[in-house]
Amino acid sequence: MLFDSVDEVAQRLAGAGYLTSTAIATTVFLADRLGKPLLVEGPAGVGKTELARAVAQATGSQLVRLQCYEGIDEARALYEWNHAKQLLRITAGRDEGWHEARADIFTEEFLLARPLLTAIRNAEPTVLLIDETDKADVEMEGLLLEVLGDFQITVPELGTITATRKPFVVLTSNATRELSEALKRRCLFLHIDFPEAGRELEIVRMQVPEVSETLAASLVRVIGALRALELRKSPSIAETIDWARTLLALGADQLDESIVHTTLGVVLKYEADRKRAVADLKVFG
Amino acid sequence: MSVPERLVSFVEALREHSILAGPGETVDAARVLAVLGMDDRERVREGLAAALLRRSGQRTVFDQVFDLYFPGAVGGPTDEPGDLESLREQLVQALAGGSAQQQAAVAQAAIEAFGRFGEGTQGAGGWSAYQALQRLRPETLLVRVLAALRADDPGFLADVRRDEVRRQIAGFRRMVETEARRRTAELRGRESVARNAVAPPSDRADFLTAGRAQLADMRRAIYPLSRKLATRLAARRRRARRGEIDVRRTLRRSIAYGGVPVKPAYRHHRPGRPELVLLCDMSGSVAGFANFTLLLTQALRDQFSKVRAFAFVETTDEVTHLVKAGAEDPAGLATRIHQEARLIRWDGHSDYTHALQVFADEYLDAIGPRTSVLILGDGRNNGGDPNLAALRRIVGNARRAYWLNPEPRRLWSTGDSLAHEYAGVVEMHECRTVHQLSELITRLLPI
Numbered sequence: 001m002l003f004d005s006v007d008e009v010a011q012r013l014a015g016a017g018y019l020t021s022t023a024i025a026t027t028v029f030l031a032d033r034l035g036k037p038l039l040v041e042g043p044a045g046v047g048k049t050e051l052a053r054a055v056a057q058a059t060g061s062q063l064v065r066l067q068c069y070e071g072i073d074e075a076r077a078l079y080e081w082n083h084a085k086q087l088l089r090i091t092a093g094r095d096e097g098w099h100e101a102r103a104d105i106f107t108e109e110f111l112l113a114r115p116l117l118t119a120i121r122n123a124e125p126t127v128l129l130i131d132e133t134d135k136a137d138v139e140m141e142g143l144l145l146e147v148l149g150d151f152q153i154t155v156p157e158l159g160t161i162t163a164t165r166k167p168f169v170v171l172t173s174n175a176t177r178e179l180s181e182a183l184k185r186r187c188l189f190l191h192i193d194f195p196e197a198g199r200e201l202e203i204v205r206m207q208v209p210e211v212s213e214t215l216a217a218s219l220v221r222v223i224g225a226l227r228a229l230e231l232r233k234s235p236s237i238a239e240t241i242d243w244a245r246t247l248l249a250l251g252a253d254q255l256d257e258s259i260v261h262t263t264l265g266v267v268l269k270y271e272a273d274r275k276r277a278v279a280d281l282k283v284f285g
Numbered sequence: 286m287s288v289p290e291r292l293v294s295f296v297e298a299l300r301e302h303s304i305l306a307g308p309g310e311t312v313d314a315a316r317v318l319a320v321l322g323m324d325d326r327e328r329v330r331e332g333l334a335a336a337l338l339r340r341s342g343q344r345t346v347f348d349q350v351f352d353l354y355f356p357g358a359v360g361g362p363t364d365e366p367g368d369l370e371s372l373r374e375q376l377v378q379a380l381a382g383g384s385a386q387q388q389a390a391v392a393q394a395a396i397e398a399f400g401r402f403g404e405g406t407q408g409a410g411g412w413s414a415y416q417a418l419q420r421l422r423p424e425t426l427l428v429r430v431l432a433a434l435r436a437d438d439p440g441f442l443a444d445v446r447r448d449e450v451r452r453q454i455a456g457f458r459r460m461v462e463t464e465a466r467r468r469t470a471e472l473r474g475r476e477s478v479a480r481n482a483v484a485p486p487s488d489r490a491d492f493l494t495a496g497r498a499q500l501a502d503m504r505r506a507i508y509p510l511s512r513k514l515a516t517r518l519a520a521r522r523r524r525a526r527r528g529e530i531d532v533r534r535t536l537r538r539s540i541a542y543g544g545v546p547v548k549p550a551y552r553h554h555r556p557g558r559p560e561l562v563l564l565c566d567m568s569g570s571v572a573g574f575a576n577f578t579l580l581l582t583q584a585l586r587d588q589f590s591k592v593r594a595f596a597f598v599e600t601t602d603e604v605t606h607l608v609k610a611g612a613e614d615p616a617g618l619a620t621r622i623h624q625e626a627r628l629i630r631w632d633g634h635s636d637y638t639h640a641l642q643v644f645a646d647e648y649l650d651a652i653g654p655r656t657s658v659l660i661l662g663d664g665r666n667n668g669g670d671p672n673l674a675a676l677r678r679i680v681g682n683a684r685r686a687y688w689l690n691p692e693p694r695r696l697w698s699t700g701d702s703l704a705h706e707y708a709g710v711v712e713m714h715e716c717r718t719v720h721q722l723s724e725l726i727t728r729l730l731p732i
Contacts, residue, residue: 006321006328026321026331033320034313041341138520175341175509177516184339185309191341218442225445228452230501230615232508257440276614282441 002032002059018054027190037148037169039187045236046192052129052170061125066115068136079117082110106157119167126167134173141183208244218255235267257283295354298479302346306337342486349483353475361397381433392460414465423454488719492574492691504615511584517727558590566662567596568635574691576619579608597640602626637666641675658686664704671706689716
């Protein structure tokens with residue numbers, strides 16, 4: 001058990017620089033208590049990956065990260081035999097028989113552990129982050145089932161390796177495709193959405209402490225207005241923080257039309273969105 | 286009702302709204318309750334959501350059902366409700382203070398004071414959010430809330446603040462609706478309220494009956510949805526490339542090995558992306574559906590070598606250029622099509638007879654052997670001739686053709702609908718919700 005109560009989760013994550021909502025704190029606490037992986041979904045830039053990092057930092061765990069991409073396979077995710085080293089070993093022991101050689105080259109020494117195996121074998125507290133799970137192929141999910149369901153990995157030559165200490169697992173997904181039901185069933189589900197204004201204000205104040213209270217407040221207010229528009233990509237927390245930093249660098253101490261007009265590109269990444277926002281907020285520079 | 290019983294009936298109510306939580310999830314939910322206890326309602330809500338939900342679009346339904354099965358209060362407020370003016374003043378203070386708790390208290394008092402309709406406990410009586418909101422009229426409080434905030438924002442920030450208060454008022458309206466559902470559930474049993482009064486999530490809402498807010502929600506989902514559909518189409522394309530066995534060439538090859546098919550020959554995969562032609566009924570009743578589908582195919586355009594869009598009411602006109610520009614103002618697309626394209630001849634009632642004829646006469650060259658045609662419409666021809674000959678010409682030229690009908694299947698060919706006549710010529714599918722549309726797109730579109 002990493003945490004004793006929901007309040008403790010909120011407190012310690014805040015200490016690691018991550019402000020939680022009720023949903024996030026409760027779900028992290030449950031994932032720890034029930035020993036289930038946590039599947040985090042939500043728009044880009046709301047702090048899904050950051051959550052895993054904060055949990056690791058708050059609990060003093062080691063963070064093991066598996067970045068998924070199209071075509072990722074067992075050799076990249078689980079383990080791989082070190083073929084070159086095995087060949088060397090075989091040539092070094094020329095006189096020995098087949099049985100000794102075979103018994104020797106399939107041992108721990110020749111095993112290259114990839115993130116999943118590393119996390120399972122680690123005796124220290126571990127946070128395993130499987131990032132952008134939706135980018136991996138469907139076949140990869142089958143592989144994850146054994147790891148996440150029973151926290152064990154079967155290496156045919158060595159046998160089954162079971163976790164001595166269950167890692168805290170966080171899977172993130174941008175929902176570009178539906179993950180399989182089997183995988184979702186094994187996880188607790190957390191949808192992180194854009195934060196409510198109060199929490200976002202605190203986040204901005206924490207990340208960019210130099211920015212003044214009034215500027216931060218009106219910044220968050222404008223971001224809220226932008227999210228209410230029908231945009232292709234609504235700004236998320238990452239953009240809010242970027243914007244605060246930009247305004248700080250420009251030395252602006254309050255938001256006015258011209259400064260919003262010139263810096264809107266920091267927040268909105270599509271030209272169509274920018275035009276839309278300029279027209280709707282009536283900021284014409 | 287004991288906690289496990291309540292939990293099980295809660296999960297059953299969720300299942301009725303197509304949130305399919307199995308027994309495994311229910312056991313998880315029970316564990317969640319055991320760990321969290323029942324002290325903090327918001328934590329219980331989040332905990333159960335984590336155990337029972339599997340995708341993000343399900344949250345609105347979940348919240349509504351949760352409020353019924355784990356209500357925040359029982360019965361009406363204890364203190365005497367004030368008169369209308371004092372309630373309005375309380376609401377102004379609550380909105381200006383931004384405190385959700387105070388707003389909820391006003392919502393409770395408002396339902397208690399003005400929401401009651403009918404008499405007795407059986408059948409007729411209940412609590413109405415509509416009635417309470419009619420008396421309270423929260424949207425007229427905007428100016429007073431702004432005054433109470435003493436906001437003196439410069440320039441455009443004043444507008445931003447005004448919109449913010451408007452959103453808060455909309456949030457308050459939802460609180461009143463929740464409260465009305467809760468009180469009605471106490472009267473009539475939560476099962477029946479959960480079944481009938483919970484609004485579906487936007488991807489299951491009917492195109493034909495969706496309100497403005499729901500249509501806006503749908504449009505907001507277009508880009509994530511198009512990404513998801515593109516991934517599904519790409520996966521289908523990848524699988525298709527592995528190819529089927531070409532029997533003739535495999536047999537021919539096997540002769541060299543004495544009739545044993547040592548090397549199977551695969552059918553060649555034709556490279557190149559398909560073309561798509563949309564023919565949309567833009568008349569009032571089905572315009573929302575056509576609008577959404579046009580925007581979705583536009584977002585999916587890189588999956589096709591060419592997308593052309595045609596709209597009709599009485600006569601047909603090409604609107605490809607308007608749809609292309611539509612990304613900048615998705616809400617106004619239908620209006621612009623009506624303004625800039627020539628769709629009307631006399632009275633503005635849809636006329637499939639003439640519209641199909643015009644398309645077959647003037648735009649048939651848009652359809653080639655690689656083209657898939659999607660026809661969107663309800664097939665309600667106001668009593669005119671179906672003009673199946675023109676439809677046959679259109680379908681005959683295309684590689685594939687489908688008709689997507691936003692009406693429920695049981696209404697086809699009722700009244701002036703010619704759905705079954707058209708369905709005899711072209712494959713017709715019921716397409717009432719975003720969910721059905723995305724299923725159809727991934728299944729039907731060629732790759």
